[in-house]
Amino acid sequence: MTIRNYETNIILVELPPEPRIRKELDKVMEILQDRTDCDVLVDFSKVDILVSLSLSGLIQLHKLVNAAGRKLIFFDVSSLTRDIFKVTCFDNIFEFADDLHAATAVLDAAYSSHPADLDP
Numbered sequence: 001m002t003i004r005n006y007e008t009n010i011i012l013v014e015l016p017p018e019p020r021i022r023k024e025l026d027k028v029m030e031i032l033q034d035r036t037d038c039d040v041l042v043d044f045s046k047v048d049i050l051v052s053l054s055l056s057g058l059i060q061l062h063k064l065v066n067a068a069g070r071k072l073i074f075f076d077v078s079s080l081t082r083d084i085f086k087v088t089c090f091d092n093i094f095e096f097a098d099d100l101h102a103a104t105a106v107l108d109a110a111y112s113s114h115p116a117d118l119d120p
Contacts, residue, residue, distance in 0.1 A: 002014035002015070002016060002024060003024070003027055003028055003031065006041060009037050009038050009039060009070075010038060010039050010040075010041060010104075010107070011028065011031065011032075011035075011038045011039070011040050011041070012041050012043065012100075013025075013028050013040060013041070013042045013043065014043040014045075014046070015042060015043060015044055015046060015047050016046055016047075017046050017047060017048065018047070018048075018049055018050065018051055018054065019051070021047065021050070021051075021054040021057065022053045022054050022057045025054070025057035025058065025060070025061055026057065028040065028061060029057075029060060029061055029064055032061075032064050032065065032068070036068040036070070037068070037070070038068075038070060039065070039070045039071045039072070039073070039107055040061065040065055040070070040071075040072045040073070041073050041075060041100065041103045041104070041107075042072070042073070042074045042075070043075060043076055043100070044074055044075065044076050044077040044078065044081055045076035045078075047077075047078065047081050048078060048080055048081065049080065049081065049084070050081060050084050055084075055088065055090065058090070058094070059090075059093070062093060062094065071095065071106070071107060071110060072094065072095065073095045073096070073097050073103045073106055073107070074094055074095070074096050074097070075096065075097040075098065075099055075100055075102065075103040076098075076099055076100075077096055082096070
């Protein structure tokens, strides 16, 4: 499985190449039904192309994470995949980071400016 707890309230998802992305996203959404206290970091390093089914799954994941007041960050997104987000105008919806370290820094910055969002 390519879904794991990275830290207490962070789920790290390592997406597989197409056509298996949607199945992985469905697993993540199933986990988040029970764990609304998690931010989600998504590793795109194995993804070169996205099909519409995967894009719709990413939108659903975004809605689920946002509804819980948590963050969804994509990292290691190739330029080709990033172009797909730009063409679909989804690059304005999602948050991107260069790598895992940068993604965790975004979370640190977000919660240091809003300490009430952290669990005790």
